[in-house]
Amino acid sequence: MASVFGKPRAGSGPPSAPLEVNLAILGRRGAGKSALTVKFLTKRFISEYDPNLEDTYSSEETVDHQPIHLRVMDTADPDIPRNCERYLNWAHAFLVVYSVDSRQSFEGSSSYLELLALHAKEMQRCYPALLLGNKLDMAQYRQVTKAEGAALAGRFGCFFFEVSACLDFKHVQHVFHEAVREARRELERSPPARPLFIAEDRAPVHQVPLTASGCTFNTLSTFSLKEMPAVAQAKLVTVKSSRAQSKRKAPTLTLLKGFKIF
Numbered sequence: 001m002a003s004v005f006g007k008p009r010a011g012s013g014p015p016s017a018p019l020e021v022n023l024a025i026l027g028r029r030g031a032g033k034s035a036l037t038v039k040f041l042t043k044r045f046i047s048e049y050d051p052n053l054e055d056t057y058s059s060e061e062t063v064d065h066q067p068i069h070l071r072v073m074d075t076a077d078p079d080i081p082r083n084c085e086r087y088l089n090w091a092h093a094f095l096v097v098y099s100v101d102s103r104q105s106f107e108g109s110s111s112y113l114e115l116l117a118l119h120a121k122e123m124q125r126c127y128p129a130l131l132l133g134n135k136l137d138m139a140q141y142r143q144v145t146k147a148e149g150a151a152l153a154g155r156f157g158c159f160f161f162e163v164s165a166c167l168d169f170k171h172v173q174h175v176f177h178e179a180v181r182e183a184r185r186e187l188e189r190s191p192p193a194r195p196l197f198i199a200e201d202r203a204p205v206h207q208v209p210l211t212a213s214g215c216t217f218n219t220l221s222t223f224s225l226k227e228m229p230a231v232a233q234a235k236l237v238t239v240k241s242s243r244a245q246s247k248r249k250a251p252t253l254t255l256l257k258g259f260k261i262f
């Protein structure tokens with residue numbers, strides 16, 4: 001039954017809720033995780049920030065005409081992957097970042113890819129990952145060739161891009177949207193149980209000998225897990241990760257406060 005006065009046609013239900021996609025950005029310190037995240041969210045390049053802050057940002061995106069509620073966790077591991085469950089059990093896809101002018105960060109990205117491969121094996125699921133060689137604008141100081149990046153990505157069966165957080169926004173956006181597409185493909189192929197995070201007040205029950213670069217992660221029982229809390233819908237509202245949340249009780253902070261932007 002159709003109507004000419006704006007009432008919905010029969011069969012046209014309410015618009016479907018946006019697909020929820022969680023992305024985690026991994027990589028060695030200084031690789032450019034925060035700069036890429038903030039470039040994607042604000043189109044700006046930020047030169048200074050607190051390297052110890054680990055935040056999760058929320059953004060409404062449209063990818064291939066589909067609304068996506070995207071959450072991006074800008075992780076801050078100390079030197080090597082640590083307490084990896086907080087992102088391994090949360091993210092639907094991963095961006096692994098190194099800096100083309102740092103061999104050390106490239107080696108770090110390899111550790112993260114190994115960690116993801118181990119996790120996928122343990123969970124018997126596919127976790128899409130994209131390898132990003134950042135700071136392409138610093139190509140004259142390259143320590144890692146494009147071929148090396150592509151070879152590493154090929155070894156782990158993931159996509160590879162070279163990008164720069166201080167150059168073209170569209171390219172950075174394209175990379176994030178590619179990650180969303182990969183996550184969406186995987187979610188459609190095998191929908192997971194609701195995302196979970198570890199409740200810090202309860203220790204994980206037992207550990208399995210599954211390690212990568214010093215990161216041991218735990219086999220989780222439902223006893224130690226809670227459902228992810230709902231995230232604020234506002235664009236560019238910082239939502240603390242579960243770990244940070246427990247340290248700082250306030251659920252939100254103003255994004256970019258104190259950051260130098262140019």
Ligand SMILES: Nc1nc2c(ncn2[C@@H]2O[C@H](COP(=O)(O)OP(=O)(O)OP(=O)(O)O)[C@@H](O)[C@H]2O)c(=O)[nH]1
Nearest residue numbers: 029030031032033034035046047051135164165166
């Ligand atoms: N030239 C250039 N500098 C960049 C780029 N991306 C990041 N930087 C700079 O590299 C430094 C580290 O960048 P961050 O984004 O803080 O790196 P990170 O991976 O988040 O580092 P941690 O927070 O310590 O884990 C900062 O001084 C940035 O301004 C880039 O694409 N080009």
